[in-house]
Amino acid sequence: MLPRFRSKSIRKVQKKISGTFRYVRRKGRTACCALCGIKLNLRRDGAKSKRIPSRPFGGVLCARCSFDVMKLVGKVRGAYIKLEDIDMKRRKFVGQMMK
């Protein structure tokens, strides 16, 4: 096998009629929200600043979840709830914003 085909990002596919093999590059995974798993609508072209929204957690969380996290940050800052009361999934992101 040629060195350029040894990469994990390349897949070996058998042709149906001739039975010979060809090498196909694997497609990248689409970005999903880290909390709810919904697909993020990110552009694939242009500079990185054009592809992802510039708000906090842009390209990581969907708009709904990032607003949810922001609300929790406000509650923790106002001492209405403690950081320990937030569930493990969201606590990570709230903790990041508290720094």
Ligand SMILES: [Zn+2]
């Ligand atoms: Zn989400």
